[in-house]
Amino acid sequence: MPTSSRSLSLVLLSIFFLRVSAHGTITAVTGANGVQGAGFGIIASTPRDGSSPNPFEQDTSVIRDKEIASGKTGPCGSTKAGGNNDVASQLAAASSAGLPSAAADGTVTMTVHQVNQDGAGPYKCDVSADGGNTFTAATVSQNVPGFAGLSLAKATDFQLVAQMPAGMACTGGPNGDACIMRCRNPALAGPFGSCVAVTNAASAAAAPAAAAAGGAAAKKHKKRLTLSRVAGKRAGYWIAA
Numbered sequence: 001m002p003t004s005s006r007s008l009s010l011v012l013l014s015i016f017f018l019r020v021s022a023h024g025t026i027t028a029v030t031g032a033n034g035v036q037g038a039g040f041g042i043i044a045s046t047p048r049d050g051s052s053p054n055p056f057e058q059d060t061s062v063i064r065d066k067e068i069a070s071g072k073t074g075p076c077g078s079t080k081a082g083g084n085n086d087v088a089s090q091l092a093a094a095s096s097a098g099l100p101s102a103a104a105d106g107t108v109t110m111t112v113h114q115v116n117q118d119g120a121g122p123y124k125c126d127v128s129a130d131g132g133n134t135f136t137a138a139t140v141s142q143n144v145p146g147f148a149g150l151s152l153a154k155a156t157d158f159q160l161v162a163q164m165p166a167g168m169a170c171t172g173g174p175n176g177d178a179c180i181m182r183c184r185n186p187a188l189a190g191p192f193g194s195c196v197a198v199t200n201a202a203s204a205a206a207a208p209a210a211a212a213a214g215g216a217a218a219k220k221h222k223k224r225l226t227l228s229r230v231a232g233k234r235a236g237y238w239i240a241a
Contacts, residue, residue: 026195063191075180110161115155120144120185127179128182170198179198
């Protein structure tokens with residue numbers, strides 16, 4: 001198909017989908033620690049085998065920069081069913097249920113459910129280490145098929161993999177260990193997508209604890225050096241007990 005014809009077709013498709021309002025959202029995030037979570041605002045009982053607006057798109061998040069900047073929504077947008085995705089309460093719920101962890105290389109594996117045509121890719125992701133106050137671009141290594149947020153897929157799951165910036169330490173949420181991964185597509189009626197709560201890889205999270213334990217052990221050992229004295233020819237020397 002010539003480029004001009006293809007562009008015209010995409011414009012017509014975009015206008016059509018603005019009317020029918022199709023969607024895509026993150027229904028699952030699978031942690032390297034074996035914990036599975038879901039996107040903010042997801043309703044577990046929503047059926048995933050259809051493509052009409054009701055009820056299949058009720059928990060899809062629309063995440064628009066203008067609405068975030070104006071204060072109409074928080075940084076994770078809103079859904080039809082639940083309204084604004086309150087970040088604090090969503091983080092609290094996710095932390096209570098258990099946070100999925102990133103892999104050792106910082107990658108986060110998610111499942112995008114494409115309800116209808118303009119829930120397609122490509123998706124862009126960014127991540128917040130401070131509870132949604134600031135976001136930094138994440139690197140998407142496996143994306144959802146599509147062009148300008150459009151494809152012919154519907155009621156279909158796709159894997160989406162994004163990598164957190166190197167060295168990022170998660171400090172958000174009630175326990176100070178949560179990051180927010182936010183992903184959305186470029187659909188004109190959207191952008192559509194979701195936020196998910198994750199934590200650092202187990203090795204990264206364990207490092208400070210290991211360092212603290214090592215420091216405590218060294219302190220204890222140093223203290224023991226003053227408890228044993230050698231008798232006999234080496235009297236007066238202190239040794240480790």
